[in-house]
Structures are given as C-alpha cells and as structure tokens.
Amino acid sequence: MPEQAENNALKETQGSSICEVLLILGAKWAFLVLDELLAGPARFNQLKKKIAIIKTQSLTDTLRHLEKNGLVRRQVYPTVPVTVEYSLTEKGSDFQTALKEMEKWVQKWGGRDSEG
Numbered sequence: 001m002p003e004q005a006e007n008n009a010l011k012e013t014q015g016s017s018i019c020e021v022l023l024i025l026g027a028k029w030a031f032l033v034l035d036e037l038l039a040g041p042a043r044f045n046q047l048k049k050k051i052a053i054i055k056t057q058s059l060t061d062t063l064r065h066l067e068k069n070g071l072v073r074r075q076v077y078p079t080v081p082v083t084v085e086y087s088l089t090e091k092g093s094d095f096q097t098a099l100k101e102m103e104k105w106v107q108k109w110g111g112r113d114s115e116g
Contacts, residue, residue: 024069024071025095027061027062027065027066028058028062029051029054029058029059029062030062030065030066031099032051032053032054033047033051033054033059033062033063033066033072034066034071034072034088034092034095034099035099036050036051037072037086037087037088037092038088038093038096038099040087041075041085041086041087042085042086042087043083043084043085043086044059044060044063044084044086047059047063047086063086066092070089070091070092071088071089071091071092071095072086072087072088072089072092073086073087073088073089073092074086075087
C-alpha cells in the first residue's frame with residue numbers, strides 16, 4: 001500500500017486500534033522478523049539465513065517498515081566493510097507479550113478445521 005493511502009486509511013480508522021496494529025504489523029514478514037530479533041540483535045545476512053523463506057528485497061522492505069514505525073533500530077558501525085545491525089527498540093521488545101499470546105492461541109486452535 002503506498003504511504004499516502006496508508007496514512008489516509010489510518011486517519012479513517014483512528015477509532016479502531018486493531019486497524020492501527022495491522023497498519024504497523026501487517027507487513028507480510030513482520031511477525032517473523034520481530035520473532036527473530038527477540039533473540040537479540042542480528043545483521044542482515046544473519047536474518048536472511050535464519051528466515052530463509054524471505055527474499056532479500058522483502059526482508060529489506062520489512063526491516064525499513066518496522067524501523068519507520070519505531071519497532072526496529074538500525075545501527076551502522078564504521079567498519080570496513082560497513083557493519084549494519086538490527087535490534088528491537090523498546091516498542092518492538094514490548095511486542096513479545098502479544099506474540100506469546102498469539103503462540104498460545106495457535107497451540108490451542110491451530111490446524112483445527114472446526115469449532116470445539
């Protein structure tokens with residue numbers, strides 16, 4: 001979704017906090033990246049290896065999106081070659097509680113076709 005349309009959608013749904021969450025975390029790979037960074041800071045290639053299902057451009061886009069929304073910090077170290085490390089901000093780390101609750105839900109209901 002283009003940034004302007006995303007901003008308009010957010011303005012239209014300001015009363016709906018779940019919509020705000022989806023705008024921030026609705027990026028296709030956001031949950032996997034956040035889950036991986038909960039283990040600690042990682043460089044791009046480390047993330048790429050650990051989440052092999054994500055293509056390079058998608059990982060780049062997801063990290064930029066999460067950084068823009070204040071969940072991920074990008075730290076550049078002046079080495080040769082330059083080292084870039086990604087870590088969670090306080091806002092990103094705080095998401096761990098919600099992620100654990102979602103994991104509980106999946107353990108209880110995941111893979112079930114019907115209620116009960």
